[in-house]
Amino acid sequence: MIKRKKTRQVKVGKVAVGGDAQVSIQSMTTTKTSDVEATLQQIYALRGAGCDIVRCTCNEVEAAEGLAQIIPRSPLPIVADIHFQYKLALAAMEAGVHALRLNPGNIRKPEQIKIVASEARDRGIPICIGVNDGSLDPALYEKYGGATPEALVESALKELHYFEDVGFDDVKISVKASNIRLMVESYRLLSETVDYPLHLGVTEAGPMPNGLIKSVAGIATLLNEGIGDTIRFSLTADPVEEAKAARVLLEALELRERTGLDLIACPSCGRTEIDVIDVAAKAQKALEGKNIPLQIAIMGCVVNGPGEAREADLGIAAGRGKGHLFVKGTVVRVVPESEMVQALIDEAQAIMEEGIEARIAKADVNAAKEAEQARDELIQIQGVDANKSSDKIDKIHDLIEG
DSSP states (O other): OOOOOOOOEEEETTEEEETTSOOEEEEEOOSOTTOHHHHHHHHHHHHHTTOSEEEEEEOSHHHHHHHHHHGGGOSSOEEEEEOSOHHHHHHHHHHTOSEEEEOTTTOOOHHHHHHHHHHHHHHTOOEEEEEEGGGOOHHHHHHHTSSOHHHHHHHHHHHHHHHHHTTOOOEEEEEEBSSHHHHHHHHHHHHHHOOSOBEEOBTTOBSTTHHHHHHHHHHHHHHHTTOOSEEOOOBSSOHHHHHHHHHHHHHHTTSSOOOSOEEEEOOOOTTOOSOHHHHHHHHHHHHTTSOOOOEEEEESOTTTHHHHTTTSSEEEEEETTEEEEEETTEEEEEEEGGGHHHHHHHHHHHHHHHOHHHHHHTOOTTHHHHHHHHHHHHHHHHOSOTTOHHHHHHHHHHHHHO
16 A cells, blocks of 8 residues: 655645545646537546546636636536736636646746735635746756756745745645656655645656656656655547546556446536436436446536537436436437436446447437427526626626726
8 A cells, every 4th residue: 555645635626636635637628728518528528537627728818718618517627727828817717717727937927926826815726836847937947957856846936935925825736847757856856845735747748658658657656655646647649548547547556446337427507407416326326336337427407418428328418307318429218307317227227238339229219309309498498608607708808808
């Protein structure tokens, strides 16, 4: 059993990082954040692959607007990756993000850093100080004669001091490098220096298989030493592969338990037609111990559910008093809302016996039409903007333009 170093704990949404929490898995979307539907589909796929926290780029006003629409519908807490404009950090917080990532090499003016930290403090939003050897402050690069462990750690500590000046300490830190030895030595030095939770990763690891090997070499070395509270594989690949690889590594190191049934559920946004938590709990209890290694989605509404969770093997979405059962995004059957859990159990067992393709082939020909009708009725009743995202978007524009 690996004895992990005790660190402080922060909360990214409902996910605890550090302290006695399990090592969490992170990844980053590759879609344009302004493309709301494509980003949500990728987030749901990441959730299904074992991801706990997802990072989305917030590099323009349109991205902040996208976040305002994505967050109420996301099954995972979202970290906004801020590049060079501090006002976009403020906009991301207005959009409702669960955390920020700031690169000290990008936003360097102390007054701007302190404005962001003060706002994060007031809103209870943690910040990841994301040091990267490729964007190190030139002054530190010159001081140390290059990117060294001392330079990377000093960059993090400098940012931390700005935060402390405004009474903000809800922080996790990363000191990533593409060179494995530099990455490992930097994290070792940082772990000796601070007790903040650490986010491990090899930056720009590259395509598979080389990127995978480099990431495992660096991350596994540190985890075996008890260093690290959350990890990300930065691969030139589908981010789903990042999450899968991270999960396999944590299971191999016995830092996460192996799972069979994977039950995912949407958050309770403005379109939710059922008590998602209650239905998910009943389904979990009913399916546990049945040796059903499927990914099953419980979605609160038929408007977005089948599309967002289309990578799930099986799912059910509520709409107008009925449950719309779908297999790989194809609606196959409609049942009364009171029979949703039993319908899930029956369909899961049928999939195990017959296979996914066979169940799709047996779909009720009227099911998709009923789902579409229910979807249209809900949009007519609730409106297009059921989560009132437009209000946040207006405030985002006021922040950026003010």
